[in-house]
Amino acid sequence: PPAHSRNDWIGPPDKHSNLRPVIFYVPPEESPLERRLREARQEAQACDQRFWARHNRAFRQEKEEFIYSRLKAKGLEMRDETGQKATLNAEEMADFYKDFLSKNFRKHMQYNRDWYKRNFTITFLMGQVALVRALRWLRWKKKNV
Amino acid sequence: MKGMCIMNTDILAVAEEPPVGTVLADGGSWTSSLARRASPALPCHAEGTRAVAVGLIRASPDDRVLPLRNRGLPHARDPAATLPQSWRGTLVIAQQPSSDNGIGREGWLALLRLHACVAANGQELFVPSDRALAARAGFLRALKEAANIVQALELFAKSDTLGGENAYMCAKAEGIGGSGSQQRLSEKEGVLPGLFVWHLKKTGIRQVPCQFVHLCHVANDRLITFQYFNFLKRMYVTQYNKDLSQRAKPKSDSIVSPFRELQQLDQEKKVIHKIRPVPPVHQPLSETSSRNELREVKSAAETADSVTPVRAESKDDRQWKEIKLRLDDLPGILARLSKIKLTALVVSTASAGFAMAPVPFDLTCFLLASLGTGLASCAANSINQFFEVPFDSNMNRTKNRPLVRGQISPLLAVCFAASCGVPGIALLTLGVNPLTGALGAFNIFLYTCCYTPMKRMSIANTWVGAVVGAIPPVMGWTAATGSLDAGALLLGGILYSWQFPHFNALSWGLREDYSRGGYCMMSVTHPALCRRVALRHCLALIGLSTVAPVLDITTWTFPIISLPINLYISYLGFRFYRDADRSSSRKLFFCSLWHLPMLLLVMFTCKKSFLEKEDKGDLLGGNHGRAMEIRLP
Numbered sequence: 001p002p003a004h005s006r007n008d009w010i011g012p013p014d015k016h017s018n019l020r021p022v023i024f025y026v027p028p029e030e031s032p033l034e035r036r037l038r039e040a041r042q043e044a045q046a047c048d049q050r051f052w053a054r055h056n057r058a059f060r061q062e063k064e065e066f067i068y069s070r071l072k073a074k075g076l077e078m079r080d081e082t083g084q085k086a087t088l089n090a091e092e093m094a095d096f097y098k099d100f101l102s103k104n105f106r107k108h109m110q111y112n113r114d115w116y117k118r119n120f121t122i123t124f125l126m127g128q129v130a131l132v133r134a135l136r137w138l139r140w141k142k143k144n145v
Numbered sequence: 146m147k148g149m150c151i152m153n154t155d156i157l158a159v160a161e162e163p164p165v166g167t168v169l170a171d172g173g174s175w176t177s178s179l180a181r182r183a184s185p186a187l188p189c190h191a192e193g194t195r196a197v198a199v200g201l202i203r204a205s206p207d208d209r210v211l212p213l214r215n216r217g218l219p220h221a222r223d224p225a226a227t228l229p230q231s232w233r234g235t236l237v238i239a240q241q242p243s244s245d246n247g248i249g250r251e252g253w254l255a256l257l258r259l260h261a262c263v264a265a266n267g268q269e270l271f272v273p274s275d276r277a278l279a280a281r282a283g284f285l286r287a288l289k290e291a292a293n294i295v296q297a298l299e300l301f302a303k304s305d306t307l308g309g310e311n312a313y314m315c316a317k318a319e320g321i322g323g324s325g326s327q328q329r330l331s332e333k334e335g336v337l338p339g340l341f342v343w344h345l346k347k348t349g350i351r352q353v354p355c356q357f358v359h360l361c362h363v364a365n366d367r368l369i370t371f372q373y374f375n376f377l378k379r380m381y382v383t384q385y386n387k388d389l390s391q392r393a394k395p396k397s398d399s400i401v402s403p404f405r406e407l408q409q410l411d412q413e414k415k416v417i418h419k420i421r422p423v424p425p426v427h428q429p430l431s432e433t434s435s436r437n438e439l440r441e442v443k444s445a446a447e448t449a450d451s452v453t454p455v456r457a458e459s460k461d462d463r464q465w466k467e468i469k470l471r472l473d474d475l476p477g478i479l480a481r482l483s484k485i486k487l488t489a490l491v492v493s494t495a496s497a498g499f500a501m502a503p504v505p506f507d508l509t510c511f512l513l514a515s516l517g518t519g520l521a522s523c524a525a526n527s528i529n530q531f532f533e534v535p536f537d538s539n540m541n542r543t544k545n546r547p548l549v550r551g552q553i554s555p556l557l558a559v560c561f562a563a564s565c566g567v568p569g570i571a572l573l574t575l576g577v578n579p580l581t582g583a584l585g586a587f588n589i590f591l592y593t594c595c596y597t598p599m600k601r602m603s604i605a606n607t608w609v610g611a612v613v614g615a616i617p618p619v620m621g622w623t624a625a626t627g628s629l630d631a632g633a634l635l636l637g638g639i640l641y642s643w644q645f646p647h648f649n650a651l652s653w654g655l656r657e658d659y660s661r662g663g664y665c666m667m668s669v670t671h672p673a674l675c676r677r678v679a680l681r682h683c684l685a686l687i688g689l690s691t692v693a694p695v696l697d698i699t700t701w702t703f704p705i706i707s708l709p710i711n712l713y714i715s716y717l718g719f720r721f722y723r724d725a726d727r728s729s730s731r732k733l734f735f736c737s738l739w740h741l742p743m744l745l746l747v748m749f750t751c752k753k754s755f756l757e758k759e760d761k762g763d764l765l766g767g768n769h770g771r772a773m774e775i776r777l778p
Contacts, residue, residue, distance in 0.1 A: 007468055010466055112602075
């Protein structure tokens, strides 16, 4: 994002976590409330990024392993003679999906709780910041009128 | 090649597989021989009658032909075959006419990867237009969703007027110039190199010998194969506009339009060099009988976003964007935030409930109820999206939502939800009647605070979601009559039962995304239950339709007329139950899309006239009177 910009910028989805990173603009006269908001958002972003990147990586890896073990059981190779990757059909993958979901259930529960908490705090802070800004603007308007 | 409209001097070879068991003169497999044939140095022959998947000339640095594995056919490893640079990006395709053609799909996926239009000297020949990019994206989607390439093509390509908004076909182009074709694309139309899409004649039997043509690149005017078709340089791209968008109104019917036979333009057959003439390739073109306007509609219980044309988004996706709210974008953003199409669906089910109520029709009440329901639905959907940002970004279906893309801040989303929900519920409570308002508020609560968190906690969310979807018609009914009659419950029951085949069929194809995203859905954890429930509720629909006349909502013609469609969906439900595969789930899903509006329509036409019931009871009159009192003057 350009240096002179006064807004936050949001980027393309991350390769691992599929989340879009945000670069926050730090205004020179940032109030403590605004700073809290920005830091909360940055922290939330980092947490989410960590979680999903790890989670997706684990998913991909376990999927590979599953495919490999199933193919092995069937007596096929991971890659056939022409170099193409062999895949399993949807029904066979269904077992894996079910397994993966139940394995990660706890992790998701924990993440859910954290995400809801963070989401509410951030939105609430945003509300506060917006309110303060609006009041400030009104005061400024009154002064200038 | 009859009816073919590919015009490209590059397109060249047509080769067919020799009949099974043929021993080729040079020994080895047919695929390897084709690979060799691809070399300009050798003349080729065509034999046999079946086309076969062969090779993809990849845009790889070493320009090798990498034949695709094809089950049941000898496959070749032919690393030695090298091709001249100018062949890079060209495609040799064929299709084995079997339903099990995963390898073919790989090939198609591979070929789509080479969408870089790389000319012989490495420069871009064309910059794919937005439409071409969309075409490509659409085709990728079709590939993912179809059971095999044949279906993917049928999904993907639809006949259309050339130059019409959905017509694409791509091929490697030497240049655009072309004349004489009455249907030409403007030069700005998207062209993607190396990809040929052929319409297959839908003969009803997939075992019919394949109608694909192999196309090889002509290198430097040297004609290679036994037979080639000299096309005009004009290319024309066909694309099946598979819009994954929601239905705007539940009563829309799928439009049926046959594939147009591609006009054959300026086609010549030539024999090259000293190759003996061979019989022409069979090239029946397909005519699919219906252009399925494939739309993905989620029930009120589930959420779906409309996937707007990927072209704009794929470009945007790769850029950094400023988080700044632009006022002229706002309506679109809010529409997507509130899932406006789904909301429209909800409103129409509510109005169906209103219409079915046995009271004289009151327009103001109807409009107020619809508006209130719509606002409530917008609010609920916005809150739902607000809650689900990181999960949505990880699922393919939902990753283009406004909150995920940062087009709107969470605060604004909440404010918007509040500014829709509060007036909506107030409108319902004060303008219609308190019961409807209460139902609306309850529904919002159920959807946002029960269904949305439950999606990640237990599979019972589907049942909760079904209730969420069932409430709008009940709301419509209570808006009209002011009380919860058996009729309201029946209508709600019909919608409740409908949700299950609809959603279960849909979720069958999304298992991977659900599993990775951590959603607890029946299709992932209890697949057998998923299918059982879907079937059970299809049958329940039949039962409920029969109960309708008993409760004096409709005449006895209703169960009779609705029986065929109910039986059909039950049949599809049974197929889904038994086969448990992609195609049956899709069939069931798409059936559910038209089944509901039809059912409601039939119900409405069979509605028992109010006049017949006037002597029926004070109760109704009383309700009606009460409803009238509560309405604002």
